[in-house]
Amino acid sequence: xxxxxxxxxxxxxxxxxRSNRSVFISLFVFPVLFLLEGIGSAIARSLTTTxxxxxxxxSYISGASLSLDLLLFVPVITAVTIGSNSIVQEKTTHSLExxxxxxxxxxxxxxxxxxxxxxxxxIAVWVCYTVLFAVxxxxxxxxxxxxxxxxxxxxxxxxxxxPLLGLLGTFGVLTISxxxxxxxxAQQMSTVIELPAIGLILVVFLFLPSSWEVxxxxxxxxxxVSYALLRMAIxxxxxxxxxVSWR
Amino acid sequence: xSDFVTVTNLTRSFRSGSPAVDHIxxxxxxxxxxxxxxxxxxxxxxxxxxxxxxxYPTSGEVRIxxxxxxxxSQMERIHNAIGLLPEVPGLYESLSAMENLRFHGRMHGxxxxxxxxxxxxxLTVFDIWGRRDEKVATYSKGMKQKVAIVRALLHDPECLxxxxxxxxxxxxxxxxxxxxxxxxxxxxxxVIVSTHNLDDADRLSDRVAVIRSRLLAxxxxxxxxxxxxxxxxxxxxxxxxPSVLDRVRSLPGVVNASxxxxxxxxxxxxPENELPDVISALVGAGFxxxxxxxxxxxxxxxxxxxxxxxxxxxxxxx
Numbered sequence: 174x175x176x177x178x179x180x181x182x183x184x185x186x187x188x189x190x191r192s193n194r195s196v197f198i199s200l201f202v203f204p205v206l207f208l209l210e211g212i213g214s215a216i217a218r219s220l221t222t223t224x225x226x227x228x229x230x231x232s233y234i235s236g237a238s239l240s241l242d243l244l245l246f247v248p249v250i251t252a253v254t255i256g257s258n259s260i261v262q263e264k265t266t267h268s269l270e271x272x273x274x275x276x277x278x279x280x281x282x283x284x285x286x287x288x289x290x291x292x293x294x295x296i297a298v299w300v301c302y303t304v305l306f307a308v309x310x311x312x313x314x315x316x317x318x319x320x321x322x323x324x325x326x327x328x329x330x331x332x333x334x335x336p337l338l339g340l341l342g343t344f345g346v347l348t349i350s351x352x353x354x355x356x357x358x359a360q361q362m363s364t365v366i367e368l369p370a371i372g373l374i375l376v377v378f379l380f381l382p383s384s385w386e387v388x389x390x391x392x393x394x395x396x397x398v399s400y401a402l403l404r405m406a407i408x409x410x411x412x413x414x415x416x417v418s419w420r
Numbered sequence: 421x422s423d424f425v426t427v428t429n430l431t432r433s434f435r436s437g438s439p440a441v442d443h444i445x446x447x448x449x450x451x452x453x454x455x456x457x458x459x460x461x462x463x464x465x466x467x468x469x470x471x472x473x474x475x476y477p478t479s480g481e482v483r484i485x486x487x488x489x490x491x492x493s494q495m496e497r498i499h500n501a502i503g504l505l506p507e508v509p510g511l512y513e514s515l516s517a518m519e520n521l522r523f524h525g526r527m528h529g530x531x532x533x534x535x536x537x538x539x540x541x542x543l544t545v546f547d548i549w550g551r552r553d554e555k556v557a558t559y560s561k562g563m564k565q566k567v568a569i570v571r572a573l574l575h576d577p578e579c580l581x582x583x584x585x586x587x588x589x590x591x592x593x594x595x596x597x598x599x600x601x602x603x604x605x606x607x608x609x610x611v612i613v614s615t616h617n618l619d620d621a622d623r624l625s626d627r628v629a630v631i632r633s634r635l636l637a638x639x640x641x642x643x644x645x646x647x648x649x650x651x652x653x654x655x656x657x658x659x660x661x662p663s664v665l666d667r668v669r670s671l672p673g674v675v676n677a678s679x680x681x682x683x684x685x686x687x688x689x690x691p692e693n694e695l696p697d698v699i700s701a702l703v704g705a706g707f708x709x710x711x712x713x714x715x716x717x718x719x720x721x722x723x724x725x726x727x728x729x730x731x732x733x734x735x736x737x738x
Contacts, residue, residue: 181526185512185519192514192555267510271571273474274504275527276496413475417434 182285204297211240219312242378251294252342257363337395344402423447424610429480440466455625464614503577509568513557528575542570561588579610622719649717650687658708
């Protein structure tokens, strides 16, 4: 696999994404909303008085947890929104044929196509987590004189769970693209990916007791499924059939 | 001249219906302009895609520079040896012409300096260099076609495979593109063209293949014409009448004769030998000749005859 070809495909896809302002701006709607929810919650807590530092710290952590959990939806939503259109658009605008006439391999094409759906969502999550940590720490400092965030769990979510969810969404969409019989089916089926992933996040972070065992098992599960989807996408990706049979 | 592409018993079927390409065998020599002609749905685009290694044959094989087109280990060499212009330009409309070319050049492993130099040279030929940084979406159909041709040439391929290269071009641009293709041949490039424009094919091609799923004919345009039609001569008579037909039909070598007042139209087996006798006979019979004009059958005549015969034989067979 030649990295420069993957990088060029990502650059091109990202330039195209950026040129479509409405789609590009819409990518930031959910992260900003979830971030504002977290900041609002932190401000509300900073206005309440309590005698116990421990209670206050716990209160900030629990107040931010909903926002941090909700932000985990972002890589999945972004991956599906951008990814479902990625190969489909190349086909419908007839740019797939000249692209496939270059020396790009299937693996390079799929990895390159995975970058644009994956990276914007991930970067949005990382930025939102960082901003939220900073806001909470600034608000809490006068009373706690201690750093509240990042907690170990929050860092785990930020650096492990969020990328894995992004990969799951991206590879899921690419697998569907390589399976779909036509462009519209690929787009419609891709949205189905969102539901189990979002359900999984809700169950793990909102309903199951928070423990390292649960988080670890969740992360390993995501990694295994994502890898399986990538392998499947590469194996099933059939450029001649996309070129010939997709309408 | 060695072969650039060799096609052997090439067949490509799709899920429904008869094969789009059915047991076609031909070769394309280095440095020639080779045209694929055929009606809509004849399998020209499928053949172009098979030759470019974009899709694989159901049976048979395509060899490009001796490499089998389905050999994934040779894919990079094959794709670098070919410059493809698809039926639809397929440019990224939200990017500029230069961004499109930069992307494709980098995919072929060219340096930015080479891309810039080649793009400047080629876009200048097609008179787009001044608008290179404008979004492709703002271009006319003809300009998009020109950029797509430049894209096909950017990595300096040995062979150009062009699907309807003159489509959407105004007469001036079409002329400059034709000249450009002839120049490419002069430089030793192989050019494979699929076209509906028989006049262009006649003027440009060293050899043409007429296909209708199957290969109907393959030869130089002039040999195809002489193979399928006798030479035709038009003789304009000052004092002619339909009765002249009785006089000429009995002459040796006259295959066919017709009268379209005031012109006598003759088909002759060997005009160089027979025409002097025909003229003598007409003058001897008191006819006054105004002009004697040899006329050629066009490639369109050849094409229509071949496709018509193929249609009739398919109809008779079914």
